[in-house]
Amino acid sequence: MIYLTRRERFNAAHRLFKKEWSDEKNFTVFGKCSNPNWHGHNYVLFITVKGEIDEETGFVINLKDLSKIVRAKIIDKVDHRNLNLDVDFMKGKITSAENIAIAIWEELEKDLVAIKCELHCIKLVETENNSIEYYGKNN
């Protein structure tokens, strides 16, 4: 087994809030992250896949193939967007880094199987001080 990690970046707006709650309650729980007019981040996304090495190429997976899928399924949908309003796979969810990471995992998992590649970890860095790692439902 060998693990390959690809870094991608996207710049997006979001807001943490629960529409069933008052502004006061939202502020109590989410603090300044619940600002009604949104705020935003330069998100950094690390996608780690694992597999055996293809002896023909010396690759676990051709990075061009991995990149193409990640761009089409994730980056094109979230970059320069509002994560609450513009992104189909975040509809109805709180846009915490935790939920974004899990949603990205679920979007990517199937398509990576199609190229014989197993997803190992989604790491999402929201700021230099805060990041999330997710290894799938059974881990």
Added chain:
Amino acid sequence: MIYLTRRERFNAAHRLFKKEWSDEKNFTVFGKCSNPNWHGHNYVLFITVKGEIDEETGFVINLKDLSKIVRAKIIDKVDHRNLNLDVDFMKGKITSAENIAIAIWEELEKDLVAIKCELHCIKLVETENNSIEYYGKNN
């Protein structure tokens, strides 16, 4: 003369657009940065001041004093905010990194004079690939 640089960070949403223009024209000029539902950044701000060393303290300026001013005048107003909607000193301006840097200069300049400190440079890093430096009107 010695130069001291303080780094501060803020996370904000913004949108590049001119309200006199159609969405199409905005998209042609500003591309995905004109997304109507906003996007955002982890902005990194470097404030450089210059001056002579105070022989008593070995400081150009006490960082606590500089930080207090930068927090009160800038960071508290832009962090976790929408630069187009929430920030008084950006009202009516296109929120390009250039305009944000100049506006921050203008906000800080006077208050730094009050603590006998001369502003030298505002550097604003919008993404790891793009940044702006401003040295004041006469430079």
Added chain:
Amino acid sequence: MIYLTRRERFNAAHRLFKKEWSDEKNFTVFGKCSNPNWHGHNYVLFITVKGEIDEETGFVINLKDLSKIVRAKIIDKVDHRNLNLDVDFMKGKITSAENIAIAIWEELEKDLVAIKCELHCIKLVETENNSIEYYGKNN
């Protein structure tokens, strides 16, 4: 399970030495790290906790709660201090990065249980070239 990592920083002095040993022996084993007048580092600390997502908030843990504990139990005690002389939880220990990481784990573990959060990893970066990870006694 999802993993959340918080980065904190502290600047501290320390010295590697064993008081039972001569200066020569200390120098042979610890090299310049045994300088009698101390040296110091900008330590970078990564605290990783794990847990299930709270469906109400989308959080594993509210970062404000985690931060408050880490500040009170660790950062306030080690930042701008001498790790050998000023820090209760390092008393009588060699202040190697290994021992600091383990001591931080032991300080934090219980308090995190109190907020229903499980400590997963303490990573301590001493210089850009050297770092330590600790996953608890049973890992």
Added chain:
Amino acid sequence: MIYLTRRERFNAAHRLFKKEWSDEKNFTVFGKCSNPNWHGHNYVLFITVKGEIDEETGFVINLKDLSKIVRAKIIDKVDHRNLNLDVDFMKGKITSAENIAIAIWEELEKDLVAIKCELHCIKLVETENNSIEYYGKNN
């Protein structure tokens, strides 16, 4: 168990290609990485070892000992070299980051045993966007 990571760097030229294939096929599979006149990287290598703490020293392993082995067995052989032409342990192999990481593991494994230290992970960062991790044959 505690994990210690040492960072080392080396600057090397390489080319991805299979000599049995035509230039066209090489270009189709490896893209610009198959440029016949080579290209190169500032590789960043993270060596993670694990073990129990030596109570005498507070160390898993004395970094001086680890560094000496990594320099002699790896860095001196790959730094400012051509990975395809100059490096004995890459002879006959495609110089993908995957294969380099595995070869470094195999070079280091035995010598670390000699200093009572167990190799845990070889991480090789080829560019800021691409990296490889290897944990040995049985992991």
Added chain:
Amino acid sequence: MIYLTRRERFNAAHRLFKKEWSDEKNFTVFGKCSNPNWHGHNYVLFITVKGEIDEETGFVINLKDLSKIVRAKIIDKVDHRNLNLDVDFMKGKITSAENIAIAIWEELEKDLVAIKCELHCIKLVETENNSIEYYGKNN
């Protein structure tokens, strides 16, 4: 005046040597950088331009226009190439970071004039420890 900096990256092989000199003399002067089979770097290039702000757009220059020129004139010619063998504008020159920076300046200067933009600085980072800045012939 406001200054805008764009970061670009390229991975290239090179060798420092003077063909009139013996291998011994080349090694004495250039050390391991004269390895006959080349070595390589992840070069990081910072292009700084200066100008007045266009009041219509809030931009010194549209980054898309700057990027297009830098890609066509520089990055496409040097990325995944051998700087000694493959790059027209380095022909006959020693490929020191100094000479690469000056050559990039000379390649870009005219084309930037065409888009009403003045080149201010070329910064070339060869390793995390070594970098070059060039401000043009008259500075």
Added chain:
Amino acid sequence: MIYLTRRERFNAAHRLFKKEWSDEKNFTVFGKCSNPNWHGHNYVLFITVKGEIDEETGFVINLKDLSKIVRAKIIDKVDHRNLNLDVDFMKGKITSAENIAIAIWEELEKDLVAIKCELHCIKLVETENNSIEYYGKNN
């Protein structure tokens, strides 16, 4: 003119205080930086020199020569030391980043003249948020 920058690092302990002042006054002015038992930093030092390119070598200055001087005159004296107690060129001075930067300039200036190289800037980074630049007495 071309500018070359070399990065070096040193880890040191220090304390900000004035012996003529009470502990209270020291704490009022210098805050936690006046901790009597010291604290410390991973200092990052950027030495920028300027000059014309030597046509024989393509270098402003051979980095090996610059490195040797910086190591002998600065790094060997400050690395893993106490800046207040162990460093001759800081004797009797407050060890603020400002004063350290100026002292390093004064130590290096003459020796660089000896190798026909002009010192341009000393940049000293004390933490990721605070840094100092000094360009000599007349700038």
